[in-house]
Amino acid sequence: MTHRVDVTIIGAGVVGLAVASMVAKGRREVYLLEKNEKFGQEQSSRNSEVVHAGIYYDRGSLKAKLCLEGNSLLYELCEKNGIACRKCGKIIVATNEMESRELEKLYLRGRDNGVPLQMLSGKEMRQLEPNLKGTAAFFSPTTGIVDSYALMNYFLARAGENGVQVVYKTEVNGIKKQPDGYQISVNDASGDFSFMTKVLINCAGLHSDKVAEMTGIDLEEAGYHLHWCKGEYYSVSGGKNKLLNRLIYPVPTDISVGVHVCFDVDWRLRLGPHFYYVDEISYKVDDSGKYAFLESSMMKALPFIEPSDLAPETSGILAMLQGSGEGQRDFVIEHEYKRGLPGFVNLVGIESPGLTSSPAIAGHVSRLVDEILGS
Numbered sequence: 001m002t003h004r005v006d007v008t009i010i011g012a013g014v015v016g017l018a019v020a021s022m023v024a025k026g027r028r029e030v031y032l033l034e035k036n037e038k039f040g041q042e043q044s045s046r047n048s049e050v051v052h053a054g055i056y057y058d059r060g061s062l063k064a065k066l067c068l069e070g071n072s073l074l075y076e077l078c079e080k081n082g083i084a085c086r087k088c089g090k091i092i093v094a095t096n097e098m099e100s101r102e103l104e105k106l107y108l109r110g111r112d113n114g115v116p117l118q119m120l121s122g123k124e125m126r127q128l129e130p131n132l133k134g135t136a137a138f139f140s141p142t143t144g145i146v147d148s149y150a151l152m153n154y155f156l157a158r159a160g161e162n163g164v165q166v167v168y169k170t171e172v173n174g175i176k177k178q179p180d181g182y183q184i185s186v187n188d189a190s191g192d193f194s195f196m197t198k199v200l201i202n203c204a205g206l207h208s209d210k211v212a213e214m215t216g217i218d219l220e221e222a223g224y225h226l227h228w229c230k231g232e233y234y235s236v237s238g239g240k241n242k243l244l245n246r247l248i249y250p251v252p253t254d255i256s257v258g259v260h261v262c263f264d265v266d267w268r269l270r271l272g273p274h275f276y277y278v279d280e281i282s283y284k285v286d287d288s289g290k291y292a293f294l295e296s297s298m299m300k301a302l303p304f305i306e307p308s309d310l311a312p313e314t315s316g317i318l319a320m321l322q323g324s325g326e327g328q329r330d331f332v333i334e335h336e337y338k339r340g341l342p343g344f345v346n347l348v349g350i351e352s353p354g355l356t357s358s359p360a361i362a363g364h365v366s367r368l369v370d371e372i373l374g375s
C-alpha cells in the first residue's frame with residue numbers, strides 16, 4: 001500500500017528548514033527531502049550572511065514585507081536561542097556625484113518601506129567610520145550579520161522536535177497530481193520509490209523552477225524560469241578588518257546590491273559578491289575576476305585596501321527570476337490552486353533577502369498550509 005503523509009517539503013536550505021520548523025506542529029506527518037548529503041549546501045551556505053533591513057525592494061512587494069518582518073524575527077530568535085548574530089549596522093556610501101543622486105533615491109525608497117535610516121553629514125560619516133571616503137552616505141542601524149549555519153541548525157532542531165522526518169540523499173524526480181494529493185517519486189541510495197502527500201511545498205532553491213515544472217506548470221507562461229547568477233567573494237588580508245566598525249555597501253547596480261564589505265560574526269573581512277550570470281553550477285573562483293573588485297566603488301571608498309590584500313575565496317549562486325538587464329522581480333510564494341494544483345505551495349526565485357526573510361517566509365507558508373489542511 002502507498003505510504004501517505006500530510007506535508008512534503010522539497011529542499012533543506014534555510015527556507016525549507018524554517019518552513020519545516022513551523023508546519024508540523026507536532027501533529028502532522030511531514031517529510032523534508034534533500035538531494036544532498038547534508039542540509040544547506042547550496043545558496044544558504046554560500047552568501048553574505050547579512051540580515052538585511054529592507055531598503056532595496058519595491059514598496060508593497062513580498063521581498064519588502066518579508067524582509068522587514070524577517071529582520072526583527074531573526075534578531076529575536078537569535079537572542080532567545082544563543083545563535084551568533086551582530087546588529088552592527090551598515091553605511092551605504094556614494095563615491096561620486098552621480099552615485100550621490102542614486103543614493104538619495106535609495107534612501108527615500110528605504111524610508112518609504114518603513115526602514116529606519118539616517119542621512120549622514122561628512123562629519124558624522126567620519127565619526128562612525130574614520131577610514132571611509134565618500135561624497136554622501138546614509139546609515140542603516142537595523143542591518144546586521146548572522147551565523148547562517150547556526151540558524152539552519154536551530155531550524156533543523158525545531159523541525160525534529162515537531163516530528164519532521166528529514167531525509168538526505170533523496171532527490172525528487174517526479175510529481176503526479178492525484179485526486180487526493182500528489183504522488184512523489186524519489187531516488188535514493190536504495191533506488192526509486194514513491195509515496196503520496198496531501199500538501200507539497202517547493203523549497204528547491206536553484207532547482208525550484210524544475211520542481212514546479214514537474215507538476216505540469218509551463219515555466220515560460222508562468223514566468224517561473226530561473227536564471228543563475230554567480231557571486232564571487234575575495235578575502236581581504238593584512239589586518240584591514242580592524243579599520244572598519246560596520247558593514248559598508250556601495251550604491252546598488254542593476255543586478256545586485258553591489259560588491260560590498262562582508263564581515264562574518266568573527267569579523268573576518270571579505271569583499272563581494274561580484275555577480276554575473278552563468279549556465280552551470282561551479283563554485284570555482286580564481287584570479288580572473290579581480291579586475292571587477294579593483295574597479296568597484298568599494299575600492300574608492302576604502303582606499304586603505306591594497307590590490308595585494310585581495311585573494312579569491314568562495315562563491316555562491318543565486319536563483320534569480322530576472323535575467324540580464326531585466327528589472328527587479330519579487331519572490332514567488334503561491335498556493336497554486338488557480339493553476340489547478342490545490343495543495344501545491346510553490347516558492348520560486350527566493351534569492352536575496354531569502355536568508356533574512358526565512359522566519360517570515362516560514363510563517364507565511366505555514367498559514368497557507370493551515371488554510372489548505374483546515375486547521
Ligand SMILES: Cc1cc2nc3c(=O)[nH]c(=O)nc-3n(C[C@H](O)[C@H](O)[C@H](O)COP(=O)(O)OP(=O)(O)OC[C@H]3O[C@@H](n4cnc5c(N)ncnc54)[C@H](O)[C@@H]3O)c2cc1C
Pocket residue numbers: 010011012013014015016017033034035036039040041042043044045046047048049050051052170171172173203204205206207208211230231273315316317318319350351352353354355356357
Ligand atoms: C552570493 C549570495 C549572497 C547572498 N547574500 C544574502 C544576504 O546577505 N542576506 C540574505 O538575506 N540573503 C542572501 N542571499 C540569498 C539567500 O542565501 C537565499 O535566498 C537563501 O539561502 C535561499 O534558501 P533556499 O532554502 O530557498 O535555497 P537553497 O539554500 O538553495 O536550498 C534549496 C535546497 O533544495 C535542494 N533541492 C533542489 N532540488 C531538489 C530535488 N529535486 N529533490 C530534493 N532536494 C532538492 C537543494 O539541494 C538545496 O539544498 C544570498 C545568496 C547568494 C547566492
